[in-house]
Structures are given as C-alpha cells and as structure tokens.
Amino acid sequence: MISLNRVYVLIFILIFAFACEEKKEPPKNTVNIVNLDLDKIKKRGKLIAITGYNAYSYFIYRGRPMGYEYELVNRLAEHLNVSVEFIIEKDLRKMFEMLDNGEGDLIAFNLTVTKKRKQRVNFTSYHNTTRQVLVQRKPENWRKMKSHQIEKELLRSPIDLEGKTVFVRHSSAYLNRMENLEDEIGGDIIIKEAGPDVSTEDLIEMVADGTIDYTVSDKNIAMLNQAYYTNLDIRTDISLPQKIAWAVRKNAPMLLTAINSWLDELKKQPDYYVIHNKYYSNRNAFRNRMTTDFYLHKGGKISEYDDELKEYSEQLGWDWRMLASLIFQESRFDPEAKSWAGAVGLMQLMPQTAGQYGVKNLEDPEQNLKAGIKYLQWLDNYWKKEIENKQERLKFVLASYNIGLGHIIDARKLAEKYGADKNIWFKNVELYLLKKSNSKYYNDEVVRNGYAKGTETIRYVEEILERFSQYKQFIS
Numbered sequence: 001m002i003s004l005n006r007v008y009v010l011i012f013i014l015i016f017a018f019a020c021e022e023k024k025e026p027p028k029n030t031v032n033i034v035n036l037d038l039d040k041i042k043k044r045g046k047l048i049a050i051t052g053y054n055a056y057s058y059f060i061y062r063g064r065p066m067g068y069e070y071e072l073v074n075r076l077a078e079h080l081n082v083s084v085e086f087i088i089e090k091d092l093r094k095m096f097e098m099l100d101n102g103e104g105d106l107i108a109f110n111l112t113v114t115k116k117r118k119q120r121v122n123f124t125s126y127h128n129t130t131r132q133v134l135v136q137r138k139p140e141n142w143r144k145m146k147s148h149q150i151e152k153e154l155l156r157s158p159i160d161l162e163g164k165t166v167f168v169r170h171s172s173a174y175l176n177r178m179e180n181l182e183d184e185i186g187g188d189i190i191i192k193e194a195g196p197d198v199s200t201e202d203l204i205e206m207v208a209d210g211t212i213d214y215t216v217s218d219k220n221i222a223m224l225n226q227a228y229y230t231n232l233d234i235r236t237d238i239s240l241p242q243k244i245a246w247a248v249r250k251n252a253p254m255l256l257t258a259i260n261s262w263l264d265e266l267k268k269q270p271d272y273y274v275i276h277n278k279y280y281s282n283r284n285a286f287r288n289r290m291t292t293d294f295y296l297h298k299g300g301k302i303s304e305y306d307d308e309l310k311e312y313s314e315q316l317g318w319d320w321r322m323l324a325s326l327i328f329q330e331s332r333f334d335p336e337a338k339s340w341a342g343a344v345g346l347m348q349l350m351p352q353t354a355g356q357y358g359v360k361n362l363e364d365p366e367q368n369l370k371a372g373i374k375y376l377q378w379l380d381n382y383w384k385k386e387i388e389n390k391q392e393r394l395k396f397v398l399a400s401y402n403i404g405l406g407h408i409i410d411a412r413k414l415a416e417k418y419g420a421d422k423n424i425w426f427k428n429v430e431l432y433l434l435k436k437s438n439s440k441y442y443n444d445e446v447v448r449n450g451y452a453k454g455t456e457t458i459r460y461v462e463e464i465l466e467r468f469s470q471y472k473q474f475i476s
Contacts, residue, residue, distance in 0.1 A: 034102030038080075038254035041105055046083045049073045050095050050104035053088050053474065054201050055289050056224060056279045057109055063302045063328040065470050068279040069108040072266075079262050083462070088473045091196035093171040096120060099249055106248045106255070110218065112173035113243040122250055125260045126243035127267070128276070130218040132177055134161070134236040135207050135225075142231065155214075158238050162187035166214040167203055170196045174216040177239055201225065208232055218244070220280050227283035228290040302471065303333040305346070305365060312373045316380070318394075321471040325464045326398065335365045347372030376401065386412075387423050395425035395461055399433070403457040406449035410436060413446040430458050 041047055051058045051069050058067040070086065077084035087104055089095050098104050099121065106124075112132075113123050139145060139153045155161060158181055168174040170193055178191045194203060203215040204222065208229035217225070222234040248256050266272045278285070302324045303309075309327070313320035330348040331337040343350050345368035354362050359371040379397045382405065387393040400408045412422040414432035421428045433454035435441040442451045 033100045033249055033251055035251060036102050036105070036249070037252045038258055041255065042080065042082060044082075046085055047073070047077045047080060047106075048085045048087060048104045049106055049108040050087050050089055050098050051108045052090060052092075052095075052110075052199065054199060054221075055286055056221070058086060058088065059289070060302070060470065060474060061289055063324060063333060063467075065467065068275060069110075071275050073108050075266070076259065076262055080258065085466070086470065090199060091170065093196065096247075099247065105252070106246055106259070108246050110221065110244055111247055112218070113245050114173050114176060116176065117173075117247070120250070121247040122252070122256050123243075123245040123247055124256065125263050126245040127263060128220065128244040128280075129241045130220045130244055131237050131241055132174060132216055132239035133219045133222050133234045134158075134166075134238050135204055135215045135217050135222055136213065136233050136236070137207055137210065138231050138233050154233055154236070156236055158236075159185050159187075161185070161189050161214075161238075163190070164214060165190040165192060165212075166216065167192045167194055167206075167212050168216050169200045169203065170194050170198065172200070173242070174200075178216065181238060204229065204232070218242075220244075224280065224283060224286045227287045300475065302475065303327075305333060305369070308366070308369055312369055316373055316376055318376075319468070319472075321475060322394070322464075322468045325467040325471060326401070328467065329460060329464050335368065336363050344368070347375075349375070379405065389423070392424060395465070396429075398461045398464055399425070399430075399457050402460045403433075403452060403454070404449070407433065407436065407452040407454070407457075410447045410449050410452070411454070414441055414444060417444070417446055425461065430454070430461070433457060 049069070051067075051073075053059060054067075056067060057069040058065070060066070065086075073084055073086070087098065089098060095104075095107050095109065099107055107121070110128075111117070111123070112130075113126060117123070134155060136154060138150060142150050155164070161181070162185055166178060166189055168178055168191060175191065175193055178189055182189050182191075200215070200217050200221060203212070204217060204225045206212045207215050208225075208231055216238065217234070219234065219237075222232075226232045226234055246259070248259070302321070305327075306320075306324070309323050310320045313323045316323065327333060327346050330343075331346050333346065335346050337346070337348065338344055339348055341350070344354075344362035346365055347368055349359075349362055349368060349371055351362065353375055354360070354368070354371040357371040357374045359367045362368050362371070376397060379400050380393070383393045383396045383400070387396060396408055408429070411429050411433040414435065415429045416422040418432070420432065432441070433452065436447070436452040436454055441447065
C-alpha cells in the first residue's frame with residue numbers, strides 16, 4: 001500500500017492544483033443523443049453495458065469476471081435473447097457521455113438517483129437504497145482506547161465538517177450532496193473533487209492509509225471496505241436514504257420498459273437476493289478478494305501460472321492474455337481438472353494428443369502446458385496455409401482446439417458450397433458448423449467427418465474472445 005500511496009499523493013498534487021474551482025454535477029446534455037432503442041439492440045444482437053471496475057459491481061477474480069452488475073446484466077441479456085458486452089469506464093462523467101453517443105446502451109453501475117441526473121437520463125426501477133456516509137479514520141491507537149475515548153476523536157455531526165477538507169469522487173452525487181450540506185450547516189466545507197480516474201474505493205483506501213482524512217461513500221460500499229480497512233469509521237450519516245439504479249437514454253423507452261419489467265419479476269425470485277447478498281453482504285468474501293494477488297485491481301494476476309503463460313505465449317506468437325482466457329475456459333486453471341470425455345489438466349488434453357508430444361503426466365502443469373502449446377502451434381501452422389489474417393485465423397484455431405480440426409474443415413467446405421465466406425468465422429463458417437447437426441448437411445458429399453453439435457464450439461469461441469477483451473481492459 002505504501003507504494004500506491006506515493007502514486008496517489010502525486011496524482012492529488014496534480015489534480016487539486018485548481019481545487020478552488022467551482023465543482024458541479026455533469027451538466028445537462030447539450031449534444032445530440034443517438035437514436036438507439038431496444039429494437040435496434042436486438043437487431044444488432046448485443047447489449048452493451050457501461051460499468052465501473054470495483055470489488056462488487058464488476059471485477060476479475062482468479063481469471064473469472066464476477067460482480068453484482070456482471071451477473072444481473074448477463075441475466076438481462078439472456079432474457080432479451082442477445083449477447084452482452086461490458087465496457088469499463090472509471091470516469092462517471094464519461095459514462096454519461098458514452099451512453100449519449102451510443103457507445104453503450106445502459107449504465108449498469110451503483111448510480112445514485114438525483115434530480116439533476118434525471119434531467120439527462122431515465123433511471124430504471126431502483127434495486128437498492130442506501131445513505132451517504134462520512135468515511136473517517138479512527139485514532140491511531142484506537143485498539144487500546146475505550147469506546148467513549150474513540151468517539152471524542154471522531155466527527156459525529158455534519159456540522160463538525162465546517163472548515164474540514166473532504167475529498168469526493170469526480171462528478172459523483174457525493175459532490176452535489178456536500179455542496180448542499182454547506183448550505184444546510186451555514187458554513188464552508190473545503191470540498192476537493194478527485195480526478196476522473198480516482199474511484200470511491202481509491203479514496204477510501206487513502207483515508208485508511210492516512211493520505212487524506214475524509215471522504216464520502218454510499219453506506220453499502222463503505223461497509224464492504226470497512227471489512228478490509230478495520231481502522232475506518234463509517235457511522236456518521238450525511239444524507240437521507242437514496243435510491244440506487246441503472247440508467248438508459250431518454251429516447252430508449254422500450255429498453256427502459258423491458259428492463260423494468262424484467263427487474264420487477266427478478267425481484268420476486270430468491271436468486272436476486274442471493275446475488276445481492278453475495279456481493280454486498282458477504283464481507284468475508286470481499287476481504288478475501290482484497291487480500292489475494294488474483295483480484296486484478298490489487299494483485300494484477302490472472303492466475304498462479306501467469307509467468308509460464310507469458311513465456312509460452314511468445315513461442316506461440318499469441319497475446320498471453322488470450323492464452324490465459326483459453327485455459328480458464330478449459331480448466332479454470334485447475335491442473336487436476338478432468339472432463340467426462342477423459343481430457344486432463346490445465347489445457348484439458350486427451351492422453352493420446354499429449355502422447356504425440358512425449359507427455360505422460362498431464363496433471364503436471366508444466367508438461368500439460370508444453371503439450372498444449374505444441375498442439376496449438378500445430379493447429380496454427382495448419383490454418384496459416386488457409387487463412388492469412390491472423391485475427392481471423394485465431395478463431396479457427398480456437399474452434400479446432402475445441403471440436404477437432406476435421407469438423408472445422410467440413411464447415412468451411414459447406415460455407416464455400418453455399419456461398420458464405422470460408423475464411424470468416426462469425427456469421428459464416430460458424431453457421432455451417434451449427435448446420436452439421438442437420439442430416440442434410442452432415443450427409444453432404446463435401447463433409448468427411450459426419451455429425452457435429454456445434455453450439456458448444458460457437459459459445460466456446462465467443463466466450464474466450466469476450467474474456468480476452470475483458471482481460472485487456474485491466475492488464476497491460
């Protein structure tokens with residue numbers, strides 16, 4: 001944490017050089033808002049959600065995307081019968097801009113509903129309520145003090161904030177609340193707005209580490225962080241209860257209606273409360289994530305095999321994060337994983353495949369990776385002769401790794417015969433792989449490998465590529 005503090009101090013020196021500037025909520029939108037509602041989203045086949053990266057909304061833990069918003073948006077997309085893409089954005093102001101210009105379809109984040117924001121966007125039915133609280137640090141020797149002694153050192157009334165310096169997240173509802181609070185207490189609070197890349201969680205950490213003295217947070221977020229930073233106090237409320245919801249464009253009424261209808265039904269199911277409690281009530285799980293190297297925001301690692309993957313990816317000519325995404329898909333990085341079909345280890349290799357490369361112990365991570373990389377190299381070399389474009393060729397390698405080379409060759413032949421592009425995967429060859437479960441196609445004269453159920457392979461390629469895009473947002 002010490003090294004992070006030094007970085008933060010430098011950031012704040014730069015960010016707050018103009019601390020006396022007037023701080024305002026994102027201004028009412030003055031640009032043209034893209035016309036894109038549910039009908040066009042369904043036609044596109046993909047819902048794009050804008051969210052933030054933290055340990056409750058959206059995060060990657062041990063290589064797996066997780067989070068409250070992540071799980072709910074995936075369920076929403078399934079309900080709408082579309083795929084989903086997540087765009088991660090730190091700057092709240094930029095989130096609203098991205099929504100306006102069509103880079104995303106909804107802001108799926110822990111947004112406080114305010115009158116100013118309602119002038120710009122439509123909020124969905126609220127899915128939570130919370131209060132804003134003051135986050136402050138307990139006295140340095142608080143563990144040796146009695147409760148009444150600790151209380152004397154803490155601010156317990158908003159009036160006590162007069163003359164104090166409080167740092168708040170950029171463009172957040174906290175900023176507006178603190179400005180209103182100044183009027184209510186009849187005194188000045190030194191309000192400093194953090195830079196766009198500084199999150200509420202970053203500010204909370206800075207309070208805990210002594211870099212700053214005060215910040216403001218929603219109580220549900222503050223309670224989670226207090227489980228990790230035990231020297232924090234979050235008992236001083238500075239607002240009445242407020243609604244938390246998602247946001248859509250003003251001109252997307254069909255999307256708003258669909259989300260609200262789905263959300264109202266979901267709230268009647270126990271699954272909704274299981275998901276909510278998983279991320280907002282389970283403080284032990286939050287603390288465990290924060291203390292591991294495999295929570296990317298803190299430790300920056302996808303798996304314990306990252307160093308090996310970086311080395312092997314160079315041999316393969318791949319981005320190591322792509323290789324990590326493939327291995328997560330195969331085994332969740334479990335070296336002892338076994339499939340019903342007999343595949344073993346990190347890369348889920350069949351014994352006969354591994355035997356071709358002189359590997360016998362597939363549960364040994366090093367041997368498994370060695371054989372898996374050689375097999376991927378062989379597939380890549382095969383497809384190099386057929387597909388020049390490297391990015392397109394990658395999809396054929398992934399598909400072949402999953403279902404076998406022969407079925408992908410058949411699908412390319414069918415694509416060519418029926419007028420599709422045999423060198424393009426999406427909406428071309430993948431469609432003819434799906435058709436190989438139909439007797440008309442698997443009995444076609446150009447097919448050599450018979451029946452294949454391609455749905456799993458289609459999903460396999462999509463999920464690996466999507467996870468890769470998520471990894472790229474967090475790991476250089």
